[in-house]
Amino acid sequence: MDGRAVAQAVREEVREEVATWVASGHRAPRLAVVLAGDHPASASYVRGKRKASAEVGVESETIRRDADISEQALLELVHALNANDGIDGILVQLPLPGHISEKRVIHALDPAKDVDGFHPENVGRLLIGDPAFVSATPAGVMELLVRAKIDIPGKRAVIVGRSNIVGKPLAALMMQRGTDATVTVCHSRTQNLENVTRQADILVAAIGRPAFITQDMVKPGATVIDVGINRIDDPSRERGYRLVGDVDFDGVSKQAGHITPVPGGVGPMTIAMLLRNTLAAAQGTYR
Helix, strand or coil: HHHHHHHHHHHHHHHHHHHHHCCCCCCCCCCEEEEECCCHHHHHHHHHHHHHHHHHHCEEEEECCCCCCHHHHHHHHHHHHHHHCCCCCEEECCCCCCCHHHHHHHCCHHHHHEEECCCCCHHHHHHHHCCCCCCCCCCCCHHHHCCCCCCCCEEEEEEECCCCCCCCHHHHHHHCCCCCCCCEEEEECCCHHHHHHHCCCECCCECCCCCCCHHHHHCCEEEEEEECCCEEEECCCCCCCEEEEEEEEHCCCCCEEEEEECCHHHHHHHHHHHHHHHHHHHCCCCC
């Protein structure tokens, strides 16, 4: 399953919609990205967002703050962005410095500008089936499944990982009326995990452990979605490391019917869905 190709198709759709929106007399959607500290992966991800935004006609502003910014100062920045009518979407890049409560910062966001879909109001609306901003990675997984024409209703879906960013919202999406999967969420305390994963028609790995899902854990013909992005040392690479997923791709690809690679699978979809959310925020259509 080629996430890069699907993401490019989504981005092209967003670009066309943005052009139509602007041509009808509206200003371009505007996204504010807050980056506290100099976490290398976060900085790289933010650069990718800025480039992708420009390609589809979304204006993007990166607001950088030192890692020693106080929690109060960061909250005041979020409140100022909430009140700024020229900003449609706000994204606070995680992780935050250790002395800052991610929960307090997320709760401070205006739900109507929360294009990451992390605010409790958006999460709650998702759970009860109301329109909401949905976290970009779970939304990207669902988009991949739909565009690959994977049959979901009535199928057994197993998600390995229960994070608030991926596992929980993805479970909610898969259980929605119209999707109608039978969903099991597993985690590090799940007993006999391999017995559960082998029952999955759709298996999603989002546990943050390199090559954790092996061939013997996968049902023949299953669709396997690898959300993990892990750096492992590799002296043969110029950077000294390479990226791998939570799935042992070489082994599992012999067993699965469909599988996403890392990189090039779910990762590109995350930014594409973020851009879609930003356009929706500008249009006020998420509700």
